[in-house]
Amino acid sequence: MKTLPLTLPLVQHPLVLMPLYHHQAVMLDEWTNHSTFLVGTKTGTGKTAAAVLPILKYKESAIMVYPTNELIRNQVAGVVNIARLEGLNPCIYEPETTKEEFGKADVLLVHIDAAALEKWGREKGWGNKWKVLNRLLENNKTKIIFTNPDILFLIFALRYRGEVLASLQGYRTLVVDEFHLYQGVEFAHALFMVHLARHMGMFERVVLLSATPDPEVKKTVRRFFAPLEIDLSTRSRYVNKGKRKAVHEVEIILCSAGTDPVETAVNTILSLREREKLIELGKQENEPEYIPAVVVLNSVINAIRLEDRLVEEGFSRNELLIARGLSDRDIRQKRPEHLLVIGTSAIEVGVDFKCDYLVFEAFEAPSFMQRFGRVGRHRPGKAYIICPENVRSGIEGLDKEVTRDEFETKVYDWYATPESRPWFIYTRSGLITVYTLVNNIISKVMEGYQGSSENIDVVKNKLENIAEKYAEKIHCERLLAAIRSQFAKAGQGIKEYKWLKVYQELNTFRTSLPSIRIYDYAEKERRGEQYASYNVDLISLIHRAEGLSFNPKLNFQGPEGMLTVKRYGKYKQVSVIGISSISEAHGRFFQTVDFPELSILQNDHCTPVSHIMTLKNHIFTIVPKNLVKSDWRLPAFPCGQSLIAFDGAALLLNELYLKNMYNI
Secondary structure, eight states: OEEOOEEEEEEOOTTOSSOEEHHHHHHHHHTTTOSEEEEOOOTTSOHHHHHHHHHHHTTOOEEEEOSOHHHHHHHHHHHHHHHHHTTOOEEEOOTTOOHHHHHHOSEEEEEESHHHHHHHHHHHOOOSHHHHHHHHTOSSSOEEEEEOHHHHHHHHTTTTOHHHHHHGGGOOEEEEETGGGOOTHHHHHHHHHHHHHHHTTOOSEEEEEOSSOOHHHHHHHHHHHOOEEEOTTOOOSSOOOOEEEEEOOEEEEEOOOOSOHHHHHHHHHHHTTHHHHHHHHHHHOOOTTBOSEEEEOSOHHHHHHHHHHHHHTTOOGGGEEEEOSSSOGGGGOOOTTOOEEEEOGGGTSSOOOBOSEEEEEOSSHHHHHHHHTTSSSSSOEEEEEEOOHHHHHHHHTSOSEEOHHHHHHHHHHHSOOOOOOGGGGGSHHHHHHHHHHHHHHHHHHHHHOOSOHHHHHHHHHHHHHHHHHHHHHTTOHHHHHHHHHHHHHHHTTOGGGHHHHHHHHHOOSSOOSOEEEEEEHHHHHHHOGGGSEEEEEHHHHHHHEESOEEETTOOTTSTTOEEEESEEOSOOOEEEESOGGGTTOTTOEEEGGGOTTOEEEETTEEOTHHHHHHSSOOEEEEEEGGGOOOOTTSOOEEETTEEEEEHHHHHHHHHHHHHHHTTO
């Protein structure tokens, strides 16, 4: 069977050279009439162009926020293409950019993340990260900044000094792509950052983009911002001037049933003699973005296994573009010899591939549609689907040809749809995490501001007023007053509330357990010494690492040694011990510093990860196992008859517990 192409009418807008879809034309017409836009069109229908064209035409500087660095790299290339089609000279601004290139550019495109800041500081001698960031944000040229929400959050929290925050005044527009991915703590932070920026006189305009906006999230966005909502039903005032296939037809092929998705993927590729086809396709195409095939699997471990299996079957590692976690980010760069992408959820969101073949699996409906959208964007394609039996039966029962909308409706019937949890923003913990940001800003101002105490009070009162207006929007004024009182008690050293100060020190956008640098012996064998060391989040490490140990002689980050892994393998059972004295203190918050015996076990064995958790104080909560249904999005671990979670995850776990306990 196949999904039919999605064809949309085109119009000619007087401000631009390229023909546009109606929703893109409406964005240009309404750009100066609204402060917030919510663009919810399907994958492949030009959401990025809808946001970028007005920015380019009105010569604005803008901040564009993306959830993953893979997506940032992809989007920078896309914006370059849009600018050139409009007769502009864009420049991807990097340390090696010449003065001549800088001077001739109509617009600078700047990718900013932690690694980029380090590179700029190292290669240009600009000093530490805040100085680098301040120079990159200078209002000396029309700029589009591409960054992640973590960097933006740290700017607002004054981790990069007040001068950097002040630089945002020069940016009129904020674009947040794939905003539906932010859930729980992240969603609360994203909403509050926009609210905070607005009340600080930043970002005249906010554009929210999503191919799959959750209805409950949309309700919250409407309440906060009253946006102009734009989708494929939106019509402009211009007469149709032809039409274009926004998304091409895709033939759907069900992979042979099997218990191992890796072997299914290998057999699918080899049975079709794909390697020979891929080589020929690679030779025929001249476009640098083209890659013949893309494989997206649920598990990073299966992605690793698939790479190794394809090498066993005759593929060269140089022919495989690896786009997954548990690896050095430098291996994810596209090269001409690549024939096949092997990725995970890191590439399912918005990354634009010019490919002919897609092999994928998914475990929930939004993920399925995001991955399915990787093929058919530029040409007809084939999608080989590894799916459970109910989905297989459903697809087999469809007509030979269905529209993409019909297919999407069925997918949402077949797969589970995870709850987005927008309700978290209305809870005590939801307010705590945003008020923590306010407190952090106030603390930084008091530490570094050289003015009078009266001026400090003015800043403090303004920030408190911004928090009050936020609480008013969600009808939680009394809850905010109670939280203020609790923070005051924490400042007085009252033990019950000390955890709030600990959380304040930890507060980041994702507020998850830290990432650390490790040494991977298997990656050394695959790719060499230069790729053996990389950053990994503790959750993935403890669940997947085999031969996890500490080597005091390795010193990539100093003399203290490093964690090492022999390889990654099957999912490990992780549990926590050492808190028996509070085993029934459900729904309260504690500090790890008060529990020196706390240990994190992997398959009932102690691990060096426990030591990592002692390097900084963390908060945690415990709840009864039988009262909270956890899923992969919430890193909670068994702890006797309870579940335990740390830091931001602890806030969400606690609210889930209260929600179930009191049927809220």
